[in-house]
Amino acid sequence: MSTNNQNGGFAVIGKPLPKVDAVSKVTGRAMYADDMLLPRTLHCRILRSPHPHARMVSVDTSAARRIPGVQAVITGADLPIKFGILPVTQDERALEHEKVRYVGDPIAAVAATEEEIAAAACDAIAVQYEVLDPVMSIDAALGKPKDERIQDYGGPNNIHKLIALEFGDVDAGFARAEHTREDVFFFQGNTHLPMEQHSAIATFVDEKVTLWSSTQVVHYVHRALAKVLELPMNRIRVIGAAHGGGFGGKTDPFAHEIVVAKLAMITGRPVKCTLTREEVFYAHRGRHPVLMWVRTGVTKDGRITAMHFRSALDGGAYGSYGVASTFYTGALQTVTYDIPAYRFEGCRVFTNKPPCGPKRGHGTPQPRFAIELHLEKIARELGIDPVEMKRRNFVKPMTRTVNWLRVTSCGLEECTERVMSASGFRTRTRRAGHGMGFAISSYLSGAGTAIYWNDMPHSEVQIKVDRGGVTAYCGAMDIGQGSDSVLAAIVAEELGLQPKDIRLVTADTDTTPIDLGSYSSRVTFMAGNAAIEAARKMRSMIVEAAASKMECDAGAVKVGAARIGDFTFEEASILAEARFGTLTSAGSYTPPKIAGPYKGSGVGPSPAYSYSACIVDLEAEARTGLLHVNKVWIAHDVGRAINPLLVEGQVEGSVYMGLGEALMEEQTFRKGLHKWPSMLEYKSPTFLDMPDVETFIVETVDPEGPYGAKEAGQGPLLPVIPAVSAAVFDALGVWIDEIPVTPEKVVEALRRKDKGELARYGPPGFPDIPYPPCTKVEPPPKELDRAAPASI
Amino acid sequence: MLTSVDRQAHLQVLSLRVNGEHVRVYLPVHKTLLEVLREDMNLTGTKHGCELGECGTCTVLVDGKPELSCLLLPVQVEGCAITTVEGLAKGSELHPLQQAFVELGAAQCGYCTPGILLAAKSVLDTASRPTRDEIREALAGNLCRCTGYMKILEAVELAAERMR
Secondary structure (H helix, E strand, C coil), X not given: CEECCCCCXXXXXXXXXXXXXHHHHHCCCCCEHHHCCCCCCEEEEEEECCCCCEEEEEEECHHHHCCCCEEEEEEHHHCCCCECCCCCCCCECCCCCCEECCCCCEEEEEEECCHHHHHHHHHCCEEEEEECCCCCCHHHHHCCCCCCCCCCCCXXXXXXXXXXXXXXXXXXXXXXXXXXXXXXXXXXXXXXXXXXXXXXXXXXXXXXXXXXECCCCHHHHHHHHHXXXXXXXXXXXXXXXXXXXXXXXXXXXXXXXXXXXHHHHHHCCCEEEECCHHHHHHHCCCECCEEEXXXXXXXXXXXXXXXEEEEEEECCCCCCCHHHHHHHHHHCHHHHECCCCEEEEEEEECCCCCCCCCCCCCCCHHHXXXXXXXXXXXXXXXXXXXXXXXXXXXCXXXXXXXXXXXXXXXXXXHHHHHHHHHHCCCCCCCCCCEEEEEEEEEEECCCCCCCCCCCCCCEEEEEEEECCEEEEEECCCCCCCCHHHHHHHHHHHHHCCCHHHEEEEECECCCCCCECCCCCCCHHHHHHHHHHHHHXXXXXXXXXXXXXXXXXXXXXXXXXXXXXXXXXXXXXXXHHHHHHCCEEEEEEECCCCCXXXXXXXXXXXXXXXXXXXXXXXXXXXXXXCCEEEEEEEEEEECCCCCCHHHHHHHHHHHHHHHHXXXXXXXXXXXXXXXXXXXXXXXCCCCCCCCCEEEEEEECCCCCCCHHHCCCCCCHHHCCHHHHHXXXXXXXXXXXXXXXXXXXXXXXXXXXXXXXXXXXXXXXXXXXXXCCCCCEEECCCCCHHHHCXXXXX | CXXXXXXXXXXXXXXXXXXXXXXXXXXXXXXXXXXXXXHHXXXXXXXXXXXXXXXXCCEEEECCEEEEHHXXXXXXXXXXXXXXXXXXXXXXXXCHHHHHHHHHCCCCCCCCHHHHHHHHHHHHHXXXXXXXXXHHHHHCCCCCCCCCCHHHHHHHHHHHHHHC
């Protein structure tokens, strides 16, 4: 690890400290949801559809109810109210009773004294179906359905969502271009594969539901439970258990969470449901398969004059985050490259597969793969070094993009420089089968708008100081990324303490103020800013009390090393409590309202963007198509590393997950069934597949981030994938325009090359999609570029 | 169809030695060691990721060798010394591997950590200077989705150095 900034003046911030929960995790004492066993707990199993598309004619649970040990059986009729993560797509039921839309769609649930009895009871439920023709591809979804549409909204046919936006004068941009190029790319879907299977346990005591769950979003689960159970939110408490990995896969409210709550209400006993690994594959909400078409105009020296980007997302059977995912396939192209005129047409279709949703990078790895390779190809056509051409188009700090996104700090130049010089990219000696590829990326530090429209803060922190003990309360959910450690570090820094001195209460809708959840890389930025505000208020009270006793100005009271002026922290807090009464403080964070003046502008704005640059070095064997990644260099502009150890862990984990997607991970289906719903068959990188990674932390100190910090958990995944494909071209001279880059594809591309055909493997074309006419949006006025961050 | 009555017929008493403690358990013969550890002995530090022997998460040591507890029946390990993550630390004093994992951030979500710690312990118990490739090979059956494995490798190497 290396960083570019010397840490000045901080006692905790910037230090590579262990996580606050590290000991509980290495000793096996962290309590994950499935580890909880409350007295008299019943076990729940869910019956799921064996058909990808069918009408339900009847459900007979009588035999299941007769099995000894079965305490309750529920079906869709018991939970008829629809829910969904986005207000515009409330299209799911905890249990379906009219129609099933993918293999794995939940239809009934059993609570029994033992899990095996619950499973046997599920087998005893008789369901009659009228099987319908399944829709299994983007092409099929665009055409007229044989039987009926999957959902009864959207359209035409099985189209879920269409988007058409144009920023600036795209036709004029292309007219001005001295060279244009079109390409088509495909990014296969893949899944999160968290090590922990989803699990939830619920109780119903004193007319209140309590749910412990392995969720990334306690607040959104809280809302969905209230809606479906028809209970006021104050009678529901959702607590995030220790979390065994999310990556976006636990960001929707899920059927099993609602089902165990309902069963607890019916039986009066705790009810637990842990999904099997196969069910986790069907629960999914992972990476959308996306077909993409892109056309770009450039000047002779490689400056972009206009870009037109089209995407078609295979959404699976339900909405989930899909509308947002679709916008994201078009939103962030402009945040890395200065594109003066930009047209985006997006489309999401419904298919009879598990619903897709957000996975690390949400909707942006696919277009990032496409445009990085596309620009690489343009540069080679122009005879310009691809790195140099990309560099000429880099966005500049403190600017607004053509689609109104506000860029503040931007470390693209420095990230590029770091990986270029460390990897020896320019000075390498060419040898057969060896390739290096370069790519860049950017990602949000939190979505600028909430999932449901409201004007309230996105994150809130309360602090209580009582006889020297400091407790910080925040709804933030630590999913392993270290958000608890970040909170503790910030509160400790402000109060002159160490993280171990701070007690945390997090992710509990009864006891903590809101944080919207661990998604969109928002927690450090938003909860961090809220924690700073709360801690500074607390600090000023304690300092004021100390100053009064010391008979000096508050400004003369030094805070640090567990001392406040002349006093220990404990003594000073006692002085403050005597003076002010109960010592509590609160802070909150609301993102600036910076979205552009157009419909659809809510997806893309973020208070700050992280930037990454990456170089992948690999060997590619022409005979077999096998790829061996030697090393990855990655530089990440995190604004400021609040804890460089954790930042590095996020970057390395992102590189790993990017390599998995680039080389092997794919979620595909045969006759409606997942082809490989197990951890053996679904290939993911092992210890043996993972190359060494050299990480550079670049600090640009963002004007609005907490101490200047930005995100680290998602952005560094993005450049890895195109860099792999670019390296394969570098090694073998063939373009693999489709993810994952498997040996079969490499061999096939080489075969085509040998036959004198196009040296490429990828989708042949892009379908005709009935996009509506573009909504034309004027670019932001130039003067916005030079304004201070708060006003741009 | 499976009923509680059928299940009664297959109950057995077994004596297991886990983390140095002798425990007698009364259980259905078909329960896996993983289930018995977690459900009958409250040793929930051993996690499960697939229950099919694919992910390595449920790794425990049986007579010092890493084994997948989801694929073992208790009857197969009666009389053996079983070590779970709860048996690694001496009281509040962490095992050098645990200490290194803490210091280097080798546990993110922590779910694969118990299994990896035990697999790593078996490496360090047999080799004091394992190469990075040897560590990779020994841990190749344990998946981790958070760390990219880098910090785990560094932590195992640090622990090896401290244990020499």
